[in-house]
Amino acid sequence: MSEEFPPVPRPPLAAAPPWVPGARDAGSAADERVLSAHQLRERGVPAATARRLCRPGGPWQMPLPGVFLLHPGPPTGEETVRAALCYAGGRPGEAVVTGLAALALHGFSAAPPLAALERVDVLVPRTRRLRSAGRVCLVRTSALPRAVTAGGFPVAPAARALADAIAHLPGTPEVRRLLGEAVRGGHCEPRAVVRELAWAGLLGRPVVAEAVRTLPAEGRAxxxxxxxxxxxxxxxxxxxxxxxxxxxxxxxxxxxxxxxxxxxxxxxxxxxRPGPVPGPEQDPxxxxxxxxxxxxxxxxxxxxxxxxxxxxxxxxxxxxxxxxxxxxxxxxxxxxxxxxxxxx
Incomplete structure (x- = not known):
């Protein structure tokens, strides 16, 4: 009669290394709960260990290639933006949040909250070869705007972010609400808005042209x-x-x-005041x-x-x-x- 041996129990998934900042602290800042593979290596966590911790049932996640979320729950809006910037990488100032995500960070009430956004637009130099992934849409440009800080993140100035957002908004009510709030809320001057819309080639769209006609009254009020x-x-x-x-x-x-x-x-x-050509030299x-x-x-x-x-x-x-x-x-x-x- 053959001797039976009890089954060897499988080792449980490893817990997050206790030395990694933010691994278990749900109240820590987004930049401590979202780290790139390079940042983890600097903290002594090998790539293989990080990937193992992201297996089903593990304590971590990898929402984007090479970007790790150091908790198992869904990411917050701020964590999503941080992950997008980690993924875009580059030198400081070479990854700038724009579009609706930037408007939300600027404090636009007409923009959806960060957690509700289906995509996060990030401006990167045209020479970057990285591709969009997950909820991150990389927008290549030959002229990166000088970033401003909003919500702790580098974001495009309001007028540029507004133009990038409107480029993907088909409806007149949404466009009008954003343009009106940009002026009423003091985020930017009407002239700056129209200049960015013109550079983006959006003034020819009937939806945009109709909304722009309301800007003088908004600005004067x-x-x-x-x-x-x-x-x-x-x-x-x-x-x-x-x-x-x-x-x-x-x-x-x-x-x-x-x-x-x-x-x-x-x-x-x-x-x-409106004129045939947007800019300071209009309406002689x-x-x-x-x-x-x-x-x-x-x-x-x-x-x-x-x-x-x-x-x-x-x-x-x-x-x-x-x-x-x-x-x-x-x-x-x-x-x-x-x-x-x-x-x-």
Whole structure:
């Protein structure tokens, strides 16, 4: 009778090496829970060990070639972005998050949350031979934008990320919501948005062209709110808002965004306006009318202050000082020619 031997038990899957940061700490940062094969080797974990830990039932995962997630659960949105950057690799600044993922990191409420994105777009130099994989879409470009930091990641500036996102959005409502939030939220100026859309060849799309037509109204509304906030925060007297100026029994002079009848100071916002060619040199007729109004008001003894939406947003205190200085200077001048003030 043959002797029976008990079956030899199979060794259990190895646990994650305790010396690897973030291997068991679910609350650690995404850059500690997502590591490349190279980063693991630097921590003393051979590639074979890392792959073994990614077997079914193991404590790790490999969501992308050469990229390891050091826990068994689904990745968070931040971990997905970190994995995409690890996969793209390259020198610092040669992998830049763009598209909807970048807009989410910029804080766009109209962009889906990171965890809900089906793809993460990453800009890389055109010379890179790496291919897209999994949820990572590599976008090759000959001109990488200078990255900004948002959410702890290198991302494309908002205007560039917006253009890259719109390139893959077919619907008008989504495009309009993103463009409107870009301007209303102060993420970028309308001119910068249109410039990026033009460089991407998107202005010819009816969906995009229709949405772009709403930008001037969005930009002006935001700028007017910023001007009102600046005046009131500085404790300056309330002017007449959004008015037209006429000579008594004479011609219409033009419109201004704010006007103090005494001591005769007008404020004009240099907001972006649409034109046949996007950019700062557009609409020459309108610029000529603006110059004529400026010179006419000065000739009538009216002080004119020009402000920009960017200045109101980024340096409201400085703009308030300019306005206060203009009011003080006008108070010491002879009375200006009387003009009729009417709502716009």
């Amino acid at each position: 935001v700028a007017e709110e910023l001007l009102m906030d600046t005046v009131r925060a500085a404790g300056l007297p309330d002017p007449c808002w959004n008015v037209g100026l006429w000579l008594p029994d004479g011609p219409f002079l033009g419109t201004v965004d704010a006007y103090w009848p005494r001591p005769a100071v007008a404020v004009r916002i240099d907001a972006w 007729e309108r610029r000529a009318r603006d110059r004529r109004l400026h010179q006419t008001l000065l000739g009538l003894g009216v002080g004119v202050v020009r402000v920009t939406p960017r200045g109101l947003r980024e340096a409201p205190g400085r703009q308030a000082e300019v306005l206060a200085g203009a009011l003080r200077a006008a108070a010491g001048r002879p009375p200006a020619t009387y003009v009729v003030v009417m709502p716009r």
